[in-house]
Amino acid sequence: MSGFQNARSIVEAVSTGATSAVDVLSEHLARIDEREAEVHAFNLVLREEALQAAQQIDDRIAAGEVVGPLAGVPIALKDNLCTRGIPTTCSSKILDGWRPPYDATVVSRLANSGAVFVGKTNLDEFAMGSSTENSAFGPTRNPLDTSRVPGGSSGGSAAAVAAGFAAMSLGSDTGGSIRQPAALCGLVGVKPTYGAVSRLGLIAFASSLDQIGPFTHDVADAALLLESIAGHDPGDSTSIPQPFPSLSESLTRGVDGMRIGRIVDLPAGADAEVVASVDRAFDVLASAGAEIVDVSIPAFTYGLTAYYLIAPAEASSNLARYDGVRFGSRVEAPDTNSMYMATRGEGFGPEVKRRIMLGTYALSAGYYDAYYGKALKVRRLMAEDFAKVYQSVDALITPASPSVAFPFGSKTSDPLAMYLCDTYTIPSNLIGHPAMSVPFGSGEQDLPIGVQVLAPEMGEPTMFAVAAELERAAGGSHV
């Protein structure tokens, strides 16, 4: 971000007339022109629409209007967020060309806050993946090292911010799809409390796990963006009917007197350099006045299995709507059933088919109890284990990703190897708790490492205080 270090400075400059929203946007569009062919962060760049929106903001400011807390900030949207009249694909052939008849709640809220949408970002098809290699429209490259993946599934949203194509972006996180790419691209990424942000207009993957959240350069920007999208929405029955807590005081609170948990039975598998960064994070927090407490979460180890039965089960049901009737593509056939089968066989990619198969199997008669039923019981154990731990600590620290950004193709031949990327991020989704990744240290080839901060339900103020402390110690954002 050449001219601006963060989105707050853009809002300040645009609102006071020190610069114009059009100039800010032009700077970002110039970087898109320069590097997008190489990075492929976007499925669609909204050049004309963005220029019009920026001009309107400038006109309103010139007329003395107060535009909003995100005045003139160029923001990228993951392409599974519905935008009225603008193609929304989920990076799937089956939705290619579809234009939603309505906006997601987060999209309307950001527009009302003065944001300028620069484009729709690439993802693993239907958000299923950890590298953005599963997109039907080709992979996104990590702007920090284009021989490596940006993580996934919100890889395009992470790459867009890391490359300076947008000042902030939104992704969605079902098992780590914001936190892992944030870690791999040196950004702050937040998975809010389940129900804190409306899911209306987020194309469903696994409805009991999905949450929308921000990618930003720093913790204060993440607080600004999250506050702009959070809060009750009558259009989402799982939306929490309470005001979302303010995060501004958290940014300067510090961690003095907090109790922060170290999970002693955390599953192994993180690279030594990642473990070393997490250890240093504990040292930093202890020096800042936190008490580090050893805790045990036996169910953590079983999270991966529970997730990879529950998420595909929900997905197999949610994706039943892609049948070639109401939207998306259709393969013609003599009768409806053949049409459904041919349309879905042609329209979905390999990983989506794999998960629909896994989920259908886990839900089928005779196997329901052995698979889905058991996974739901493990989920209960997970919730009980975390509830016990939060009686004695305020927050927990773990790695966000087991490794730094990995080279293309290194995990595509073995789906299980890819699934292991989600080991540390999955439990928060299963139990609906908030979690965020914050850049802290670097590993091989100077690639960024993300440390994950976890907190209980609606514990975002505590979580942001810990993240802000880690950011201060790390000396600001990585990029």
Place this chain on the structure above:
Amino acid sequence: MLNRPQGTTSGSLKSVSEQLDRRAVERVAKLARLELTGEELDEATTRLAGMLAHFADIDALNLDDVEPMTQPYELVNVMRDDAPLDTLDHDEVLAAAPDASDGRFGVPPILGLEL
């Protein structure tokens, strides 16, 4: 501190995964309304069996007295006032369909369907 006893009385994942064959996978594909090629069916058989074998780690847990948890928080029914609201535009919705005529979605024949 929270050691859980070994073993379980209900069917284990391991025994089920060992029974998975191509015929079972074909049946699942039909249930999921997915037309898969022979190659895709072979791949699915190998992959699914491998994944399910990996997931057998939860066979180690005794889950008999544990309540299943379907949602992060208990769901409550949500009502709204009985008042007219804006709804989606009829023509805009139909315009997104692969086939629509006379204000309706168009589909191939549905009678004589063999499942």
